[in-house]
Amino acid sequence: MSVVAIKDVTKRFEETTALQSIDLEIEPGEFVSLIGPSGCGKSTLLRIIGDLIEPTSGTAAVNGKPARQARIDRDYGIVFQDAVLYDWRTVAKNIALPLELAGWDRGRRTAKVKEMLELVELSGFESHYPWQLSGGMQQRVSIARALSFDPALLLMDEPFGALDEMTRERLNMELLQIWEASGSTVVFVTHSIAEAVFLSTRVVVMSPRPGRISNVIPIDLPQPRTATTREEPRFFELVTEVREALHLGHDLERAPA
């Protein structure tokens, strides 16, 4: 059973068609990146999966249920580009937020928070406030929070977009380790071709106006990925493939009908 099943989803905003007849299936354990230029609808698609936006037509199913039910059952965790931590809560209380809402008791919450902090290598920062942390650290807290209730699905909307390249590469590695350790499925929106190729098992290339999937490229790089993966010839080939797919989508859009 697919974790995510998008069937013929279309989304219109006023006069713009953000998404047109999208079909996508994601199997458990995959790491799927959505990549494309601005306006291709990748963030919209992510939000439809998360039932934060409703499609104009078509169906979105998560874990075999309608997306709405999946959201109510808290089947997924979401990470935004901006860490969206609550200023008035410590790191520990920020991570515990979804757990509080799910009604966990204090003991269980504390234990889980500790586990999560170890996972993202921020042990010892429980009582810090968000303003005391760097951007990369805040993002790690955001990831810890998203994973705190062990969701099957992780939705990430350009989570490392605001960080510098070196922090980004380091967090990419950490994310892969977390992905492996937790066995969850990840849908990852990004602008960066290298990041998409490095992280994913599949790269979904999208193009705008109207937003649609123009290509799906399987990434057959060996697992687990390491720091040297970026230096292999196959990596460069795949990056080129993705880049050309992006250009193709772009050219199709510009070519006379």
Next chain:
Amino acid sequence: MSTTPAAVQPVPRGGMTRLVGRRLVDWLPAVVVLVGVIALWEGLIRALDVQAFLLPKPSEISRTLWDTRHELWAAGWFTFQEALGGFLLGSGLAILVALVLARWRILGAAFLPFAIAANAIPIIAFAPITNTWFSPLNKSSKIVIAAILCFFPVLVNTLRGLTSVNPRALELMHSYAAGETEIFRRVRIPTALPFIFTGLKVATVLAMIGAVVGEYFGGALNALGVLILTRARVFQFDEAWAGIVVACLMGLVLYLGVVALERATLRWVPSTSE
């Protein structure tokens, strides 16, 4: 891979410093200015021999302050109670109403223009009417004026705070399938706190003014506003000024009270300064 934490350590703040928010050194320039102004005031009056009864020397005022301290203290306390009562009543009501208006948006949208317009009305003109409702000698008439004065600024500020939440934070809560009440408790109210305190600080000033000015339209003999006015009418300006000083002090106490409460509550803001 090592992760060198780039965390920022908070400035250690103990007790009083935390409450007042700044080290004593920071206050130095202000103190210098105060001393300077007082000295200048005293000096100019001596030098220019300004008619004493219009603008008494600071030394005279302080002497009068000391001499009439019992009367002033009693009057000040009387009026302070009016101000405090009005402040608590008006602010409390305003926060409640703001919560209601933010929760049921349609009400908020409907009433907000009225709240903003009401804020533009000279409320103090209402004082003679409240004096008719409650006897002028009664504290209640001034409490009502002070409360009305405090109500609108606190309402407008609180409402702004409750409705200026980061849309991403709301998306996050929706992803947790959190209900409106939860969102209120965990996101809107904490976001609104700094705004509420801004409103409260404005309200302290208004409460004091409402109480004293309200008394002008009629009040008990042992009330501060009445005292100041009656002294001014018989040209005992040093006593009138002494009364004004007491009024200022009372207002300042109220203001600092709110500031202390703010620092105790908003521990999570890096610098809770204006």
Next chain:
Amino acid sequence: MRRGAGRLLLFVLVLAVLWGLWEGYRWLWMREAWTWPFIVNGTSMPHLHSIFGALWSSARPGGVGPRLVTLLFHSALFTAKEAAVGFALGAVLGFTLGAFLAHFRILSRGFLPWVVASQTVPILVVAPMVVVWLNPKLPTRFQDWGAVAVIAAYLTFFPVTINTIRGLHSADRRALELMRSYAAGNWRILWKLRFPAALPYIFAALKVSATASVVGAIIGELPSSIQDGLGGQIINYSQYYTTQPTGLWATNVVAAALGITFFLVILVTEKLVVRRAPENFA
């Protein structure tokens, strides 16, 4: 266009609800003869339509002479003049002081707390002394109303000062760096970057000050026993309250209208002058 009509409808609806609340409260309290918080009768809470009726009918009892609304309108105009002059004075002063203090940080540390403290002085109480002291010093044409304008200015300058400082400091650091990269001098930076960035803050203060000026003018008139303004009318009608309660209420209505008018002028000016991204409203 439809949204505008909807808004108008909502506005009228709320107005009707408020009217209903007033009359309803009045009816209920009179019927049940409740005495808390205060006794309700024709004197303490006249019918709203009586108040408007009184406005429209003659000011003097007996039905001769000009309408009350005309009389009050002229009083309002008088008060408006005092308030407007005071407002302009206070605003200019506040802006200048604010710009000064924003630029010289050390001055700001010294003066700011006292600027704040100055606001705890109950203005009315200073008013008689200010008026007595100032009046003889003013040229004849400025007497009486001039001193009241000073009161209004006093009430205006504080919010404008504080907000000017905040506004001038609110310029984004990166925007400043950009200006420096263009080798723009301090004045240029002030004019092209800091000042536009400060405008929203300054307008917020002006909105508050507009109202404060009207209040200041009304209050300032009281001790000076100036008959021509709204303050004088308030004293006048509060003396006749038991026999003619509608007069005082009517004066309050006119005073309210004056305050709102001042506020609207600033609001409209702001909409014309300032164009900025809408704040989060979520």
